[in-house]
Amino acid sequence: MTIGCSAVLHAGLPFPYAEYERRQQKVFEAMERENLDALLVTAHGHLQYLSGYDARGAYFMPFPLILVPGQKPTFVVREYELGSVRPGSCIQEIVTYREQFDFAPVCADAIRGLRIKGRRIGLELGCWGLAPADVNALQAQLPDMKFADATRLVGTVAAVKTGLELELMRFAMEMTDLAVQTFQSSLRVGIREAEVAANIDREVERAGGVVQATSSTLLFGERTKLSHGSPKQHPIGNNQPAFLEIGGVKNGYAFGLVRSAVLGRHAETELLHDLSVEVLEAVVDAIKPGATAGEVDSAGREVLERHGCTKLLNHRVGYQTGIRWVERGNLSLEPGARDILEPNMTLHMPIILCGESGYLFGTSEHVLVTERGAEILSRTPHTLYRA
Template identity: 65%
Template structure:
């Protein structure tokens, strides 16, 4: 593991410096293609992608990474967090501010130093971690600055994974599969959602320790019985009874690369959710078959909706069909499989496709696939079947 602060244990960035330089170079090519003079990156996932540092100190004010052709990238950060940024990032050029109200002035000075005060500069206006007040503070300092929306720019580059990134994601998926198998093997009458979460976490910890302890599990959506009607529900002391459904959405993560799955089960029989799951399986199979280089995100989404339309139950699906994954998969502006989306799939992209359907009485139930786009189509990364598990 590379590190800039060798005196501090367990710091450094997970990839070789050359990997971050490659990413920065490709982002600069995208900056040129967008006819921008520079890019101000503020989304935490994008900061981590380009530098190694996760941007976690930026809750106070933005920690922008300023990327300019022909110059090394510059971080503008809070002085308090300087040591952490130096320890966890590959960026050498760091400028600090102290108080929140200093951000606009200091960041504007860096842009002015780069000769950008009247240029076209891209900002991630549609991502988290950049407030309208932040943009206003900069504009007040640089009234001739041409602020352009570059929300999709970094994500379009990050959507295509390198071999090193895919190694991390495959390792994370092996742990996700461990969590799913533990969920299935531990499902019994009377077990609580929290007990299930604890069993899964213990299994992940045991497996991860064999692999150097670099993989962790994110908080899971584990819901039993009537509680499967809740979206994004956290586990509680609720116990599962005979002839009830069980819902799981879980993802293991390695160095921020999360790989998730939706898997469901029934303890005994439950006709309503069993029927719903059967339809979700058909939709997932259609989505996977539609994934290939050159296909549009909208066309993949449409393949799944066509199955729903033929079933006469298209109202059961109330969300998008999937989204790109990698570092911080909940970033706004990432590629999305939704109606009319024009993004073109490329070899090396990874996609999570959770098909969660809603029954007439409100149960949320289904299955999913996490895939890699290859020249031959979709490679399913998980080794646990997408079919319904019956305990």
């Protein structure tokens, strides 16, 4: 089967072309199971997974990667971004358009040029990167084609990691652990959130890594009542809580982790943390090949039911990880989810509980699904750190 990548390492890509060929072939196999004749990949993380391109330019307009079994993948991108897409991806067939109104006719022409045998085209309708107006415009250009929702297809393939991916992810976790250790060692009365963040950046950079600042949360005191929050010039006082969610990143692969601390004593958040540990450990124990995502979620909620405080958890217990911190439409550990866990999946379980006073506090683990269960990848304990 011709795919459109050569089996060499491109200077601008983190993996050999053969790795992208393998991923595309897995997607073709999934397309066959779903009876799809073509697939338009538009989710930014999925574009990076299949082509290497980080999709930064795709925030402004759709950049569909068109996949048709037996044919070379075709990228449809904005002309302005061509200089970044060509060296940043393994895709050789690239079609360009200039303005938003050009997207649908140019993309439709590219699809017709591929001479698709059938008429069933998959779209990632439940992901970011494709607006309803884009879908309507494509339907108007391709009235004879039948569009199907293929939101979960690429994410399901990407959920199972290769050794090459896990090597990057383990390094990213080393950087996450270093960030956590720096957070803990920095805590003292009067230090500001922004100072701790600067300490983290400095130490991780010294180790040759980076953290994903856009997804990081670092909060002290009353500000731990915020669901997300970037560090400010806000100091921590005695007998106050501190909360960190941060992830080291390598070639787009992010490994998030939640860790909490108390400077002195703080009864309410300490109780929340104790309970979050119990929930987390039940969730981790439930992770094994063959378990459903919903069963894992239920294991955590059963702990809260026994304590009579189910309302403390108002979100899912975890999600699939890999390229980008999260991607809408990927596997989610939530009530009723039927996805079946497989070896070499990686999952993050942030168990953050909401107290009566509004504090959001807890802990997490990032695990690799193995034949025997869950391998915890962090080396920093998920217990409460006391400074």
